[in-house]
Amino acid sequence: xxxxxxxxxxxxxxxxxxxxxxxxxxxxxxxxxxxxxxxxxxxxxxxxxxxxxxxxxxxxxxxxxxxxxxxxxxxxxxxxxxxxxxxxxxxxxxxxxxxxxxxxxxxxxxxxxxxxxxxxxxxxxxxxxxxxxxxxxxxxxxxxxxxxxxxxxxxxxxxxxxxxxxxxxxxxxxxxxxxxxxxxxxxxxxxxxxxxxxxxxxxxxxxxxxxxxxxxxxxxxxxxxxxxxxxxxxxxxxxxxxxxxxxxxxxxxxxxxxxxxxxxxxxxxxxxxxxxxxxxxxxxxxxxxxxxxxxxxxxxxxxxxxxxxxxxxxxxxxxxxxxxxxxxxxxxxxxxxxxxxxxxxxxxxxx
Amino acid sequence: xxxxxxxxxxxxxxxxxxxxxxxxxxxxxxxxxxxxxxxxxxxxxxxxxxxxxxxxxxxxxxxxxxxxxxxxxxxxxxxxxxxxxxxxxxxxxxxxxxxxxxxxxxxxxxxxxxxxxxxxxxxxxxxxxxxxxxxxxxxxxxxxxxxxxxxxxxxxxxxxxxxxxxxxxxxxxxxxxxxxxxxxxxxxxxxxxxxxxxxxxxxxxxxxxxxxxxxxxxxxxxxxxxxxxxxxxxxxxxxxxxxxxxxxxxxxxxxxxxxxxxxxxxxxxxxxxxxxxxxxxxxxxxxxxxxxxxxxxxxxxxxxxxxxxxxxxxxxxxxxxxxx
Numbered sequence: 054x055x056x057x058x059x060x061x062x063x064x065x066x067x068x069x070x071x072x073x074x075x076x077x078x079x080x081x082x083x084x085x086x087x088x089x090x091x092x093x094x095x096x097x098x099x100x101x102x103x104x105x106x107x108x109x110x111x112x113x114x115x116x117x118x119x120x121x122x123x124x125x126x127x128x129x130x131x132x133x134x135x136x137x138x139x140x141x142x143x144x145x146x147x148x149x150x151x152x153x154x155x156x157x158x159x160x161x162x163x164x165x166x167x168x169x170x171x172x173x174x175x176x177x178x179x180x181x182x183x184x185x186x187x188x189x190x191x192x193x194x195x196x197x198x199x200x201x202x203x204x205x206x207x208x209x210x211x212x213x214x215x216x217x218x219x220x221x222x223x224x225x226x227x228x229x230x231x232x233x234x235x236x237x238x239x240x241x242x243x244x245x246x247x248x249x250x251x252x253x254x255x256x257x258x259x260x261x262x263x264x265x266x267x268x269x270x271x272x273x274x275x276x277x278x279x280x281x282x283x284x285x286x287x288x289x290x291x292x293x294x295x296x297x298x299x300x301x302x303x304x305x306x307x308x309x310x311x312x313x314x315x316x317x318x319x320x321x322x323x324x325x326x327x328x329x330x331x332x333x334x335x336x337x338x339x340x341x342x343x344x345x346x347x348x349x350x351x352x353x354x355x356x357x358x359x360x361x362x363x364x365x366x367x368x369x370x371x372x373x374x375x376x377x378x379x380x381x382x383x384x385x386x387x388x389x390x391x392x393x394x395x396x397x398x399x400x401x402x403x404x
Numbered sequence: 405x406x407x408x409x410x411x412x413x414x415x416x417x418x419x420x421x422x423x424x425x426x427x428x429x430x431x432x433x434x435x436x437x438x439x440x441x442x443x444x445x446x447x448x449x450x451x452x453x454x455x456x457x458x459x460x461x462x463x464x465x466x467x468x469x470x471x472x473x474x475x476x477x478x479x480x481x482x483x484x485x486x487x488x489x490x491x492x493x494x495x496x497x498x499x500x501x502x503x504x505x506x507x508x509x510x511x512x513x514x515x516x517x518x519x520x521x522x523x524x525x526x527x528x529x530x531x532x533x534x535x536x537x538x539x540x541x542x543x544x545x546x547x548x549x550x551x552x553x554x555x556x557x558x559x560x561x562x563x564x565x566x567x568x569x570x571x572x573x574x575x576x577x578x579x580x581x582x583x584x585x586x587x588x589x590x591x592x593x594x595x596x597x598x599x600x601x602x603x604x605x606x607x608x609x610x611x612x613x614x615x616x617x618x619x620x621x622x623x624x625x626x627x628x629x630x631x632x633x634x635x636x637x638x639x640x641x642x643x644x645x646x647x648x649x650x651x652x653x654x655x656x657x658x659x660x661x662x663x664x665x666x667x668x669x670x671x672x673x674x675x676x677x678x679x680x681x682x683x684x685x686x687x688x689x690x691x692x693x694x695x696x697x698x699x700x701x702x703x704x705x706x707x708x709x710x711x712x713x714x715x716x717x718x719x720x721x722x723x724x725x726x727x728x
Binding site: 108110111113114115117118120121124153156158372375376378379380387390391394395398401402 | 553554555556587588589620621623644647648651655676677678681685688689691710711712714715718719721722725
């Protein structure tokens with residue numbers, strides 16, 4: 054009897070352990086894929102992975118007209134001006150914007166920039182590949198602008214009010230693009246500075262590019278004014294942070310503006326420079342709004358997390374610029390195509 | 405007496421042990437059956453009852469192993485019912501229960517991607533790739549997410565990784581890679597990749613269309629028209645392909661053929677704004693501005709928010725100016 058009970062338990066245990074083993078995979082984890090078969094598990098995902106989305110009617114019409122526009126000789130289509138505003142480290146967002154414009158074949162016939170917009174714009178106008186611009190963003194630090202950008206220099210600035218020299222910025226630019234005059238650039242370029250003595254806007258369209266860009270990004274109160282033809286030049290952002298009318302003067306029929314905006318209502322004041330920057334920002338905003346009325350398309354990258362002097366996040370600014378431009382590139386294309394409809398149709402209907 | 409007592413104690417212990425083991429085994433076997441039943445409901449498309457089944461398993465059988473499967477099933481069911489919020493929650497719980505499992509992570513990442521939560525999708529895809537650097541789905545998933553964000557260069561790198569690691573990669577991965585290169589205007593690389601894909605996709609209309617688009621953009625218009633004709637034949641005259649063919653024929657082929665095709669499409673699709681717009685364009689090219697204007701007016705009337713409508717209005721203005 055006892056033996057029979059014992060055998061019954063053994064049999065029960067055997068059945069139980071085999072059932073248990075069947076639900077366990079060798080590595081000790083339950084294999085849920087045995088229950089939820091792999092086909093069911095991956096079907097939706099695979100469809101999602103491979104689907105590129107349905108093409109809309111608008112995309113077909115847009116694609117056709119865009120191809121016509123790009124195939125036209127440049128002298129027959131409207132001239133496209135690109136305006137790159139100032140914005141400190143946030144201005145590296147322009148690199149991402151330029152990347153998207155380039156990938157889409159967006160024509161850029163001239164560039165006008167202020168401050169960081171002048172730095173990025175001048176390098177692009179000189180023919181620097183976008184890839185190199187991204188690399189510069191990766192390595193960007195504040196001391197690119199000046200040899201004095203170190204602890205000693207900052208203490209000296211605060212205690213003796215000795216302004217930094219921005220010569221290093223000019224040297225940096227010359228090193229990157231070579232010592233070039235405006236006439237040497239592949240794309241016509243202009244940049245804006247301000248005469249600190251007269252408050253006049255100074256537009257550079259000829260001469261030494263390095264010096265002009267240095268003047269355009271020469272932050273007042275931090276860098277010594279750049280002396281040029283009896284003028285004392287500082288950052289153009291104070292006078293004209295988005296020089297749309299400069300692009301117009303250069304001959305642009307249609308203007309695309311990449312604008313770096315700061316939400317100055319959220320500034321936290323930590324130093325005298327934050328007050329100074331705030332004053333410049335507010336002044337810049339007031340003037341920019343007027344200037345922008347003359348722009349056909351305005352792109353404002355959302356750069357919340359990147360600060361004005363946050364050069365360690367320059368690449369992030371570029372990425373945010375790229376994402377914003379990518380989201381809006383169809384709208385920019387539509388705007389340019391609608392503006393260019395006459396020339397496109399003239400070319401299309403040409404026998 | 406002592407021996408008998410020891411035997412008795414041994415038998416009682418053995419019985420208790422086996423009873424526990426047996427109960428445990430039955431417990432798991434029952435859960436597996438319940439999971440199977442819920443999965444069957446899912447497979448049959450009864451997502452409501454499948455979700456209820458998975459939910460019941462979670463409620464009655466707590467324990468990480470079974471729960472992970474049930475949470476996954478629940479996530480899948482909710483996703484099928486377009487309840488993405490609940491799907492997301494259940495995938496996330498499943499991943500938390502089995503953080504080592506790549507497939508669970510990929511389900512979660514894929515849903516993030518679908519919901520356009522791209523940074524979250526990238527984070528989870530990259531975690532999956534950290535565990536398995538050659539994982540096809542992780543590479544393709546990252547590539548697709550990068551495409552959505554505009555990082556086309558990075559997307560191409562991950563498509564390349566996916567293609568390198570597969571002996572016979574799915575044609576769709578090759579096509580996605582070619583499209584990625586094409587959108588960056590990396591035409592030569594796109595054509596090289598096309599040369600590898602074309603022998604595998606001779607009967608694939610989308611592939612021929614992609615080839616045609618590359619050729620058209622590069623200025624090889626006659627070749628492009630041949631390729632799009634092939635795409636049209638394979639697809640049985642798919643509308644988006646036929647519309648492009650009509651427009652391309654109007655610029656670089658036979659205008660008569662373009663007009664005949666556009667008119668045929670108009671008969672087949674009398675209420676389609678794109679067809680209307682296309683016929684208007686071809687008529688304009690054929691120097692029939694009045695008729696073109698009529699079709700453009702119709703195209704403009706459909707949906708004022710579309711590019712078709714706004715461009716049609718501009719074209720109407722152009723025709724009116726030309727008339728003056």
